[in-house]
Amino acid sequence: MKFTEEHEWLRVEGDVVVVGITGHAAEQLGDVVFVELPETETEVTKDDEVCVIESVKAASDILAPLDGEIVEVNEALADEPGKVNEDPIGDAWFFKIKPSDLSQMDDYMDEAAYNEFIG
Amino acid sequence: MADLGELKATPLADMHAELGAKMVPFAGYSMPVQYPLGVMKEHLHCRAAAGLFDVSHMGQVILRGESLDAVSTAFETLIPMDVLGLDENKQRYGFFTNENGGIEDDLMFANRGDHLFVVVNAACKGADVARMKAALEPAISVEVITDRALIALQGPASETALARLNPAVADMVFMDVATVELAGAECWVSRSGYTGEDGYEISVPEYQAEALCRALLAMDEVEPIGLGARDSLRLEAGLCLYGNDIDTNTNPIEGSLIWAIQKARRAGGDREGGFPGASHILGAMAEGVARKRVGFLPSGRAPMRAGTQIFASAEGGEPIGEVTSGGFGPTVNGPVAMGYVGTSYSIIGTELFGEVRGKRMPVKVAKLPLVPANFKR
Structure with a gap:
């Protein structure tokens, strides 16, 4: 699993990458009350704003961590946004992206580096 | 930070x-x-x-004078509330007004027998104390409780x-x-x-x-x-946050706070007017206002936060209102908000649109409070 400085996690599953937010991010956001997911079959460029996540405190964006195509979104989050707090690394993935250049993954941190990053 | x-x-x-x-x-x-x-x-x-x-x-402040009536009479020059008519050991909601009829801060005041006890907002307490001292001293002492x-x-x-x-x-x-x-x-x-x-x-x-x-x-x-x-x-609970929902430019009638102005201070009352901005406030009461504070219940799940522009239709047109407080209401289990709309749009149930991230989302004007109050009467 890889981690971005935007507190996303990326897990490779075959030829797609599953994206979610870290437990640290979920804790910082507070109780998540609304998630707006991207459309599937959308072509995205790295750093595009693809999701909106709103907590009891504020709204924030989730950025596309890679160039590619959104191939699947986790519709369950729209009905149960609280899953983001309950199981951020598991059930509460946001979308799956089919990357056009998997080498972009190399830019991201491994778990040890991420843990150091969040101190 | x-x-x-x-x-x-x-x-x-x-x-x-x-x-x-x-x-x-x-x-x-x-x-x-x-x-x-x-x-x-x-x-x-x-x-x-x-x-x-x-x-x-x-801020906690005690006002004392020669008699409680003297203190209450003096305090009535700063707020449009019936202070003289407040029974001993009772409290009331109120607000300081300015010469334009705007609200300088909201507060609670209590009749504690031989003095008034006033609680004001943290952000305004310096200005509130200065206002009271300037207007009331030396006849009335303004003691800040620290x-x-x-x-x-x-x-x-x-x-x-x-x-x-x-x-x-x-x-x-x-x-x-x-x-x-x-x-x-x-x-x-x-x-x-x-x-x-x-x-x-x-x-x-x-x-x-x-x-x-x-x-x-x-x-x-x-x-x-x-x-x-x-x-x-x-x-x-439909209660205002000073600085967000009411401020120095809010006439209390626009703020839907007419209930806080007792009969004695209204037109035809025993002590009509006599507070800062009385002509603007009593005038607004008589003639009506162009905008009103209302509750909002967005139909979708997306919160409409402070600053969200409100429109009468799904496309085009100028904003007819704005959210001043908004977020997620855990008891409502959905988004809740309050804000201002043009008076003709203020009827409960009116269907309007709030613009969230460039998209107009349906929202209904709702009765305040958004959750029923649960006071011991």
């Missing part, structure tokens, strides 16, 4: 740290925004049982919890005030609050505040609640 070291601490700062509070700067104070329970669960706990809030940042904490116990189990410390509090009803001994401290208690729930606000000597809080927190019903949940609780 501001350096918390430059901020003032309340007498309960050590207890907040021990409880694991997340502290944030608020009106010059380091205040707990949430505890480990989190905003959502704190909010729901307060509506289900009892929540303890530290509101020591608020050696007492202020806490609130709110929620349906508040009476059960507080009555364990002194059964006398159970006999109080909404807006009663009394001096009550709690955990060995002489407390000034009112049966009121700012959550829409039954509960108490308690002024306690600062050196005894922590012991009182610990006695309450030891009870199963009571959890500490931060400013985050305080905001969502007061929003569901």
Whole structure:
């Protein structure tokens, strides 16, 4: 699993990458009350704003961590946004992206580096 | 982020740290925004049982004079409320107005027999005290209380919890005030609050505040609640946050606060006018206003936060209103908001649109409070 400085996690599953937010991010956001997911079959460029996540405190964006195509979104989050707090690394993935250049993954941190990053 | 070291601490700062509070700067104070329970669960706990809030940042002021009538008469020159007609040991909501009829701050004031006890917002207290001193001294003394904490116990189990410390509090009803001994401290208690729930606000000597809080927190019903949940609780309760929902440019009639101006101060009343901006406020009462504060219930799940523009139609046109407070209401279990709309759009049930991230989402004008109040009348 890889981690971005935007507190996303990326897990490779075959030829797609599953994206979610870290437990640290979920804790910082507070109780998540609304998630707006991207459309599937959308072509995205790295750093595009693809999701909106709103907590009891504020709204924030989730950025596309890679160039590619959104191939699947986790519709369950729209009905149960609280899953983001309950199981951020598991059930509460946001979308799956089919990357056009998997080498972009190399830019991201491994778990040890991420843990150091969040101190 | 501001350096918390430059901020003032309340007498309960050590207890907040021990409880694991997340502290944030608020009106010059380091205040707990949430505890480990989190905003959502704190909010729901307060509506289900009892929540303890530290509101020591608020200003506590005592007004004294030759007689209580002299004090009340003088205070009526600053606020459009019936102060003279307030019974002993009762409290009332009020606000300072300015020459244009705007609101300078909102407040609570109580008739405590030989003096008035006034509680004002933290962010405005310096200006409020200056205003009172300039207008009232030397005939009336304006004493700022700096050696007492202020806490609130709110929620349906508040009476059960507080009555364990002194059964006398159970006999109080909404807006009663009394001096009550709690955990060995002489407390000034009112049966009121700012959550829409039954509960108490308690002024306690600062050196005894922590012991009182610990006695309450030891009870199963009571959890500490931060400013985050305080905001969502007061929003569901339809209560204004000064600076967001009302400010120096808000005529109280626009702010839907006409209920707070008693008959004695209105046109034809015994003491009509006589407060700053009276002609603007009584004029607005007679002639109507162009905009009104209303509640909003967005139809979707997306919160409409402060600043969201409100439109009459799904496309085109100029904004007809704006959200001044908005977020997620845990008790409503959906987004809640309040704000202003043109008066012709202020009828309950009117279907409007709020623009969120460039998209117009349906929202209905809703009756305030958005959650029924639960006071002990």
